[in-house]
Amino acid sequence: MKSELLLTFRKLTSQDLVSCVSADWENETSPKYFWHWSFAEIQKEVIKNNAEGFFLGARLVGLWVPLAHADATEILYFWVHPKFRQQGLALKALNQIQVQLNKPLWLEVHSQNHRALQLYKKFGFVCDSIRKAYYSDGHDAWVMSFGNFKG
Numbered sequence: 001m002k003s004e005l006l007l008t009f010r011k012l013t014s015q016d017l018v019s020c021v022s023a024d025w026e027n028e029t030s031p032k033y034f035w036h037w038s039f040a041e042i043q044k045e046v047i048k049n050n051a052e053g054f055f056l057g058a059r060l061v062g063l064w065v066p067l068a069h070a071d072a073t074e075i076l077y078f079w080v081h082p083k084f085r086q087q088g089l090a091l092k093a094l095n096q097i098q099v100q101l102n103k104p105l106w107l108e109v110h111s112q113n114h115r116a117l118q119l120y121k122k123f124g125f126v127c128d129s130i131r132k133a134y135y136s137d138g139h140d141a142w143v144m145s146f147g148n149f150k151g
């Protein structure tokens with residue numbers, strides 16, 4: 001299903017996390033994917049009011065954690081709910097984010113997170129540099145940007 005509907009965005013609340021995210025979040029952390037944030041980490045961002053959810057109607061289908069810099073927005077975390085994956089929603093969300101912000105985007109991706117690497121490449125991100133052994137499991141980080149970012 002490639003939905004034609006627009007996503008709506010709003011700040012995530014603790015209630016969203018409890019009602020829509022928590023069970024699936026824990027499933028995904030066991031076995032742990034190294035790049036997947038812990039529930040405590042995402043909760044911390046929600047409490048700081050830094051996390052935004054994206055919704056199809058009333059249903060939370062994903063979230064992201066942005067960090068605004070003067071000349072660009074860094075994507076600290078980006079997640080689509082497992083039940084809604086491979087339906088084009090990540091691409092749709094990135095597209096809406098980019099149009100709304102109208103600023104370059106950049107992020108770091110774990111070199112073994114192949115789904116995310118494919119997603120960002122497909123969207124049009126380019127790899128600007130590789131941070132060798134950046135993560136504590138010894139893997140590299142790809143630093144990727146979209147939209148003429150001079151980092």
Ligand SMILES: CC(C)(COP(=O)(O)OP(=O)(O)OC[C@H]1O[C@@H](n2cnc3c(N)ncnc32)[C@H](O)[C@@H]1OP(=O)(O)O)[C@@H](O)C(=O)NCCC(=O)NCCS
Binds near residue numbers: 084086116
């Ligand atoms: C990575 C993630 C956000 C993709 O979300 P999604 O909604 O399934 O992605 P989309 O359906 O929009 O897919 C867009 C493209 O991404 C790539 N992609 C998505 N899922 C993939 C998979 N399982 N395997 C390989 N490529 C994949 C493909 O290039 C796909 O295009 P295609 O459908 O034409 O092949 C999602 O898998 C996720 O939340 N993963 C866990 C959290 C995470 O790793 N976040 C990134 C942190 S930097």
